[in-house]
Amino acid sequence: MAEGSLITEELRKLIGVSGEPITYKVEEGAIQRYAEAIGDLNPLYHDVEYASKSKHGRLICPPGFNGWPIKGQIGALPGGASEMMGAFAKAGAPSRLLDGGIEFEFFIPIGAGDVLIATSKVADMTERETSMGKTMFITTEATFQKQNGDVALRSQATLICF
Amino acid sequence: MAKQLCYEDVEVGIEVTPLTKIATTQMLVQWAGASGDRNPLHYDDDFVKSQGVGAPIVHGALKRAWLGQLVTDWIGEQGELRKLSCRYRGMDYPRKMKTMEEPQEGETWWCKGKVSKKYEDGGEHLVECEIWLENGKGEKTTTGAAVVTLPLRS
Incomplete structure (x- = not known):
C-alpha cells in the first residue's frame, strides 16, 4: 500500500467480493413510471397494446432500466447497498x-413480466489526485440474467469517493 | 413515429438528431421515486452542503437516461442499442418551480451526438456514436458513447 493511500487493507479485502443473487420480476407499471420520469413518450414503454403488437410482444424497458436498477447494480452486493456503503466507510473509505x-x-431486451437474476461484485479500487483532492474510484460489475441463464445485460459502474 | 433510420443514411461525422430537456426540482422528485434512488444529494440542502456541493444536483442516471432516449429516438424501432456508456464530468442544477406545473426561467439542456464509426461485423450493420449532454452554457457535463445496429434500406 502506498503511503497515505486511501485504499486501506480492509478496503482491499472487499475487491472481488460478490453478493448473493437477487431475483425479481420486472413490473409493467414500473416501466411506465420510469419512462415518464425521463420524459420519454416511446409507446414501447407506455402503450401495452402497441407494444404487444411489436416484435417484443410486451412493454420493454428503456435502456439502463432493469426493473429496479439501484437494487440491481449495488443492492446485490454483500448485505445490500446501504450495508455495503457502510462497509466501505468502516474500512476507511472517504x-x-x-x-x-x-x-x-445489452444482449437481450428486458420487458414486463421478465424475471431477472441480478448479481454484482466489487471489481476494483483505484485512486488518484483530482480537483477534489485524493480521490478513490470503486468499480462494481453487475450481471442480469434471465431464468434460463441467458445474460440480458452487463454493467460496470464507477463510484467516486473523496 | 419518425421514418426508420437505415445504415445507408448514416455517414461518419453526421449529427444524431438532438433532444432538449429541462431539469426541474419536480422532475428530480419524480425520478427519485421511479428509479429508486433516494440519495439526499438530490433534495436535501443540509446534506448537500455536508458533501461539499453547492446545491442539490441532477442525478447522473437521469442524464444517462436522457442520452439513452437521444439514441433510441434516433435509431427507431428497428435499430438496436448494444452498448451505452457515460461519465458524469460536471454537476447540473435543476430549475426551481414557479408554479405547480411550470419551472422558473433558466437553463435548457441539449442531448447531442455525432457518428464516429460505421462498419459491418458478422452480418450486422453497426454504428458508433459519441454522445454528450450540454448545459445552458454549452459545457459538456456528461459525455459518453453508444454502439447501435441499423437495418439496411434494401
Missing part, C-alpha cells in the same frame, strides 16, 4: 460519494 458513470452492454 465519506463523500458521487456517481462517476456507467457502461452497459
Whole structure:
C-alpha cells in the first residue's frame, strides 16, 4: 500500500467480493413510471397494446432500466447497498460519494413480466489526485440474467469517493 | 413515429438528431421515486452542503437516461442499442418551480451526438456514436458513447 493511500487493507479485502443473487420480476407499471420520469413518450414503454403488437410482444424497458436498477447494480452486493456503503466507510473509505458513470452492454431486451437474476461484485479500487483532492474510484460489475441463464445485460459502474 | 433510420443514411461525422430537456426540482422528485434512488444529494440542502456541493444536483442516471432516449429516438424501432456508456464530468442544477406545473426561467439542456464509426461485423450493420449532454452554457457535463445496429434500406 502506498503511503497515505486511501485504499486501506480492509478496503482491499472487499475487491472481488460478490453478493448473493437477487431475483425479481420486472413490473409493467414500473416501466411506465420510469419512462415518464425521463420524459420519454416511446409507446414501447407506455402503450401495452402497441407494444404487444411489436416484435417484443410486451412493454420493454428503456435502456439502463432493469426493473429496479439501484437494487440491481449495488443492492446485490454483500448485505445490500446501504450495508455495503457502510462497509466501505468502516474500512476507511472517504465519506463523500458521487456517481462517476456507467457502461452497459445489452444482449437481450428486458420487458414486463421478465424475471431477472441480478448479481454484482466489487471489481476494483483505484485512486488518484483530482480537483477534489485524493480521490478513490470503486468499480462494481453487475450481471442480469434471465431464468434460463441467458445474460440480458452487463454493467460496470464507477463510484467516486473523496 | 419518425421514418426508420437505415445504415445507408448514416455517414461518419453526421449529427444524431438532438433532444432538449429541462431539469426541474419536480422532475428530480419524480425520478427519485421511479428509479429508486433516494440519495439526499438530490433534495436535501443540509446534506448537500455536508458533501461539499453547492446545491442539490441532477442525478447522473437521469442524464444517462436522457442520452439513452437521444439514441433510441434516433435509431427507431428497428435499430438496436448494444452498448451505452457515460461519465458524469460536471454537476447540473435543476430549475426551481414557479408554479405547480411550470419551472422558473433558466437553463435548457441539449442531448447531442455525432457518428464516429460505421462498419459491418458478422452480418450486422453497426454504428458508433459519441454522445454528450450540454448545459445552458454549452459545457459538456456528461459525455459518453453508444454502439447501435441499423437495418439496411434494401
